[in-house]
Amino acid sequence: MIPLSGSASVLCVLLICALPFALAGLALIYAGFSGARNTSQVLIGSLSLAAVAAVIYYAIGFAWQSYPGGVSYAMQFGSTTWDWIGAQKLFFHSLDWNGTAACFIAGSQIFAVGIAAVIPWGACLGRWRISAAAVSTVLLAGLIYPLFAHWVWGGGWLAHLGVGFNLGGGFVDPGGAATIQVIGALFALSVLWLMGSRTGQPEISTEPGGAVHQEIYMLAGCLLAFIGWLALNALGAVLFAGLTSVSLVPVVINTLLCASGSLFIALLVARLRFGKSDAALCAKAWLAGLVASSAVAAYVKPFSAIVVGAIAGIIALSAEWLLREFCDLDDPAGAVAIHGVAGLWGLFALGMFSNLPPGQTLAQLVGIGTLIGLMLPIIYGVNWLLDRKLIHFSTGSEDQPPAPQQPSSVKHGTDLVTGT
């Protein structure tokens, strides 16, 4: 691969250094959704799982993810080639650290896989045994994430849908809406299903120190996550969408507008429906907008970014309610809806709102279908085997934090669903 220019290299290094803000932001948001006694557990777990993910990704993950033009395994069917997994050397041995895009892909992905690993941990809010979470993270960082990332970012079959089957530019996901957010959300969904809902737990106290959620953590987390997402989307635009550093301004503007659109519509709905707004609602809507922006920020016009963000806010918050009421999903932070549903919407919206070649919407639908139809059964299956055969996921009912089914409106706001 050809080395990046000096200015592009410096930019990439700076953006990589800003990626941990996304991780810190997510950890703080999830800590805000947990009770005060679980705050440190959620934070130390986030840090630990990011560390596990980084080590495993360094050891084997990158070798299987590879990069465009790198060595990989492929199957030939007729005239089409299905590139399915990378075949680089383990422990980054195939990298020369000479400033090529491959080096920056490795540098960014070792942080990105940590972000994906924190999502299921945040969804469980202290109910998941940390040792079980670490083992599951090994599978995430060492197998599932690299596999899908290779298909999308490593020159795999999803990326080649455009060349091989005339479907637009192939499946496109510059900021990681699919690879980071939806994969993390599918892990969260599988783990939550395996652990089941909390039942028979007393309601948590609303006294100071016992509040179900802590607004300061959540809102500080939103600000940190925003910085991290700017870096994530800008870096993805340079490394995976081929944008130059001078064309990054629209990407960061779109990231802000997408999150703003989502937050604005959530505030509007809450104000019209219940007469007051809520910190938890704001945090969820802001995050949903950021997640959707990961897909679209590099490709759409600013007004489209607002529309995509607004719809992301509506459908993520609605999906959270549906998942809780009809799917028996005990997910107080709404991680599955925010990262999963908003991410899927962003991927679909990219096909609808971008100026990519015809067939792009179909390519995006194929990617979405692959996430739900192939990755979900695989992720559920491996976690089911872990839970049943190796290490039980749940901490046990006596150690579980109380069950705040909808941890909002203790002090400042209202429950979007019940209006109380």
Add this chain to the structure above:
Amino acid sequence: MRVELEIDPRNFIGPSLLLAGWIILIAAVVIFSSQGARATFVILGLLVELVGFGFFVHRRSRSAGERE
């Protein structure tokens, strides 16, 4: 401690339908060359996946109810 795997064949309906939907979707892309036919079968595949997800949810809710 010996852990028994609780395998109920009905638990495989959801994942099987999810995979079937994905296979329909991929087959549509490979077999057809016209975008209209592809779009039709891709949407059919996604609908099958949706039904599979519904089965998945139903079985999970049912087993949660049995636990309670």
